[in-house]
Amino acid sequence: MDLRFTAEERAFRAEVRDFIEANLPAETRQRMIEGRVPTKAQTVAWQRILNARGWAVPDWPEEHGGTGWTAVQRYIFREELQQTPAPQPLGFNTNMVGPIIIAFGTEAQKRHFLPRIRNIDDWWCQGFSEPGAGSDLASLKTRAVRDGDHYVVDGQKTWTTYAQNADWIFCLVRTNPQAAKRQEGISFLLIDMRSPGITVRPVITIDGGHEVNEVFFDNVRVPVSNLVGEENRGWDCAKLLLGHERTGAARVGVSKERLRRLKFMAGEAQENGRPLIEQQRIREKIAAIEVELKALEMTVLHVLAGGRRAGESRQADPASSILKLRGSEIAQSITELMMEVAGPYGLAAPGDPDAEGSNAPELMPEWARSAAPLYFNWRKLSIFGGTNEIQRQIMAKAFMGL
Amino acid sequence: MDLRFTAEERAFRAEVRDFIEANLPAETRQRMIEGRVPTKAQTVAWQRILNARGWAVPDWPEEHGGTGWTAVQRYIFREELQQTPAPQPLGFNTNMVGPIIIAFGTEAQKRHFLPRIRNIDDWWCQGFSEPGAGSDLASLKTRAVRDGDHYVVDGQKTWTTYAQNADWIFCLVRTNPQAAKRQEGISFLLIDMRSPGITVRPVITIDGGHEVNEVFFDNVRVPVSNLVGEENRGWDCAKLLLGHERTGAARVGVSKERLRRLKFMAGEAQENGRPLIEQQRIREKIAAIEVELKALEMTVLHVLAGGRRAGESRQADPASSILKLRGSEIAQSITELMMEVAGPYGLAAPGDPDAEGSNAPELMPEWARSAAPLYFNWRKLSIFGGTNEIQRQIMAKAFMGL
């Protein structure tokens, strides 16, 4: 049992850090430090830099462009991206549709799509959630009816992140409404967003940002060749995603970076002419979050190194739920504290300057701008990706037999 | 709407306070300040002083010795007792068996028992809970079988507070095991604790104290004349108690007194040669509890003054649950903080010096002695009298229609 990083792992971290320092465009980094989401162009440009270096898809098999890194190396890579901060790989591409095509796709699908996914030649979005089917995915209603060489898709998806950027959408659709179980009769389709009959309606969130959308399908014709896996077996694809990426939800690197930002803000904000960071209570709150984040980081490393006793079999390990739960709670507590530190200026926050209803950012100090929008936006962290209530339920049922 | 006490109410408070100051034995008060439960003799002596003054049973109808006070006056009286602190009226006598006999008893029962209850000539205890029937009272199993002029009682009661002091016990017993509903077929019996067949077994709690007991009934013969109300209608009596005494559970006066004690302790305890009360974090924790207690007190006054909008009908008012919940949480948070203030000495706490396993109290400072025992003992506040989970359930079901 040696709980420290090895010399090789430390060297690897240095290599990654140096590469990011040398290659990440400064304005991308600054935008992210300010708490804003990178633009589509910034995300794509960075992914192409990584792809050129061979680091676009560390989690993929080497034959499809993966790096062959250990779990610890992949963790270090992700943490370095998060801490810089640099745009993270577009999850819909690299963590979702890519692995599914690798696991279930035809050779033709792999040949055509995988290189484009890696390089974000196609920006993908995810069509799973529907109105009335949030955490209860299996109750989805969007249907696809076979018509010759095509499926005809009708229905509605919601909470579709960055649909406005997307070239393609991967969807769960109902192909057999008569199936005995609700999970049966669902298929996994790849749909070109330029297809006639697709409408994207923006959903503006309370931070003023435009991240999510509703996507409507009205008689959309999808070639049968875009079916992934077997018809009516789309649930297998969905399940693959549930098992995937156990430690990413902890977002340790992101929270480290945001904590650093919080400490910067607390050095800038003043009360009675002194920086807030000098106040005992603020320091204690920061220290308390740092303790929690350290505990979370150790749990992540424990999982990565495979040393968890209960973790022999991936199925029986509650770690995913714990990491999601704590990761979101810690991230949210940082944004709460940012809001507190911003103080009155928090009320005047401009939101995403690209979004509607924004204020002139120059009226307020730069350090205070992102606090409120981030606080509001990150409420999603305990909702999306399986609510925190669902995580607690999973733990109780699956790991404690309650 | 005038949210302040009237001049009459303030004068009444002064009268009560003066009487307590003049008549409460100093050693009773000191014992309670130290966080110890008054002895049986102290409780009885004080109740007799109150009884002589005509203040033994303020909540009872005047014909049975009640004072005819308003709800606000009764609150002031109780709060003054709690804040002094003085022993509170023995609830089993004055709040439980007394009101039940008043509501359901025969004339003979009233004549015989009520004066003795008022004066604690008889010390009563309560036989409701059973092993396996904690919050689910209706599942009780102790049975009473009619045999001529007697019932023969067999079974077991548990968590029986001060059974070791008691002359009498009032019990819920099952008289008709075949009843359609579980609540039916239960009767309310008065049982002399000296009856052959009764065994009392002490249950020592983790603070080292002896407050609760198990009471075993083995062929105990109880005269039928000790049945209160109708046979098989004992649930009506139990329900009377549930509706009774809505604001007492808040324990505002007790918490005020314990907060004062906490602030005394924090003035005595030192770190680096300075009193703990000078530490910002301790002060903030105390201030936070004071805020919560003030909110609770205002809620109590609001209920008392009858001004709550939802409170027109007693049945439809969630106040009882809120008061019980917050009252117990606040009291527990004070004991937590006492434990913190006591510091290392908290570990050496002597517990109740009358109880087993006690240490020599003279080895540690007086101010630190009661912290740990009280912290341990008061865990009961969120368990007994309807757990806090039950209170939340009641609110959700009865008042929010969930």
Place this chain on the structure above:
Amino acid sequence: MDFDLTEEQRLLQSNLRRLLADHYAFNRRANYQTEAPGWSRAMWGRYAELGLLGLPFAEEDGGFGGGPVETMLVAEALGEVLALEPWLSTVVLGGGLLRHGADAALRQRMVPAIAAGEALLAFAQAEPQSRYSLSDITTTARRDGDGWVLEGRKSVVLHGDTADWLLVTARSAGARHDRGGIGVFLLRGDAPGVLRQGYAMVDGQRGAEITLSAARAEAVLGNAEDGLALVERVVDEAIAALAAEAVGTMSALHAMTLDYLKTRKQFGAPIGSFQVLQHRASDMMVALEQARSMAMYATMMLEEPAAARRAALSAVKVQIGRSARLIGQQAVQMHGGIGIATEYAAGHAFKRLAAIDTTFGDADHHLRALAAEVSAAA
């Protein structure tokens, strides 16, 4: 002790609630927000008709003689619908400064216009560096003939963009943090030297950054060096009103959440049938009741001597902040995704509650103030 409302108070409450029910449905609120000033001039006229705008002023000044209880009732009702209009800034803040600080002549000049809905007021108190300190003032007031000329920058001024009149704190003497030397000055909003940059704040209310360059005051309220006590009193009154407004908002948000729990189905059952959400709703109910109790306490303590009043209002603000955070966050969480979509009311209530916490000192700021007064018991 008496918690009952008078017949008149009941009437006021029900009339206002009816007005708001008729005109302040959530979709209309969104429309009001896009009107030129960022709120509804028509509603402002209706408030005037109903007597809201002159309510707390003395009858001899042209008001209706209402007290703290009336203000509480109005604030709570406005909070229920997340009203956008400058009632707090005009009637409670600006109006409060006039009531307690202006001489009879000035009051009698201003109050009728306020009551008629013809004068909007804003309180320009905070500065970029001042955070929650009421005495951290660098804006200066300089004697000029028999008047005053102001110089400085005021920040996040609630409804400062549309106000006809600004009430501005400025330093006529003393150093930056001194308690003495502060005056409250009345300026026309469009006076020469007043530069206003307005914006919508995160909760939909309007704010402004205001730069004063040799801006001439119309009047000073009382003594130009002695205004801090007045400011503290009026800020405490505003905290009491904010507490009541927050209670209204929390109460509406709790009700919205209960509705959602009863109608939204998941896994084949209304989500309100899940015990965890039931208990969460109970915790919200407790938090609401605590806040309501403290809003009443605030109302009751406004007439007490300054030290007791300030401590009480700090306690109120702590409780309001904590209840608001719990109720706001849990309401959003239980609504799921739609809790953070601008198309639904819940997220807006959540944001307004967050903003109220930050207005005139957040829960922690006031907790620190209370902690400073804690001492050992005998």
Place this chain on the structure above:
Amino acid sequence: MDFDLTEEQRLLQSNLRRLLADHYAFNRRANYQTEAPGWSRAMWGRYAELGLLGLPFAEEDGGFGGGPVETMLVAEALGEVLALEPWLSTVVLGGGLLRHGADAALRQRMVPAIAAGEALLAFAQAEPQSRYSLSDITTTARRDGDGWVLEGRKSVVLHGDTADWLLVTARSAGARHDRGGIGVFLLRGDAPGVLRQGYAMVDGQRGAEITLSAARAEAVLGNAEDGLALVERVVDEAIAALAAEAVGTMSALHAMTLDYLKTRKQFGAPIGSFQVLQHRASDMMVALEQARSMAMYATMMLEEPAAARRAALSAVKVQIGRSARLIGQQAVQMHGGIGIATEYAAGHAFKRLAAIDTTFGDADHHLRALAAEVSAAA
């Protein structure tokens, strides 16, 4: 990075767990508590046989060369059964002081006796006024010939009543709070001038108040004026051991609670079928996992330089305190009445966890220490 145990470590763990399973059922623990020293001499002998007592000492001193991981495994297993014996005071505290502070001759004299179970040690550090400060020492050490004579009062000394040897901090120079001038002295427990009053502490462990009146030391560990760094190091090692012990206790308490939830019925169903209690159990599981992670972190950081080590161990103590409070309180709450009855194990685990929080500084004490180091980021 490697979280796997070696084969030897696995064996140690399973042998110890087997021993405890055979001999430390809850009812036997109650019996041990009534034995003369308040714990089991027989168990102490078995620990010695298993090699626990010499484990962390170097082989050349007569030990078995174990490291922090071995100590963690032992502490966790002992925590699972709420073991009463003076392992922490003898092996971790007393033993740690000897390992890091004693010269080879003294080590080689003491260690074999410790390993054989023939020498019990206690660390007499705290004083009535010192609370959690390690440098607040008024006990004095005075040169007397070539030896030292001690005078003062030591308080709440863990297992001080039965210890054969006391390791006592005393001031040979400097003023009360000075970091310099502190030495660690070795005394026989029954030396003339040592008055010991033992008692059972709230968690069933033994404590003692010790008065030293011209008590003569057998040795001083290292320099008599320079002992604080040694004390800090050993206290950090003890915090790491306490963290692991707490993890064992929390883990057992969580398991006990799950058992209870599955077997105890109310309203016709196991109470574990109630969703609120299910989620509570999940929160306990999360708290346990956080504590476990930090116990490993503690183990990993013990060899780091003092400043990093102290900060890390403070973070550990904060997390352990918070997890312990949540798990302890919730376990009692879910057990209901029997959670606070001495006849059941849950309440004892709750009390031990509360005691661990208070030992060597509670969560808040260490949070303050961490907060002192927080600074603004660039």
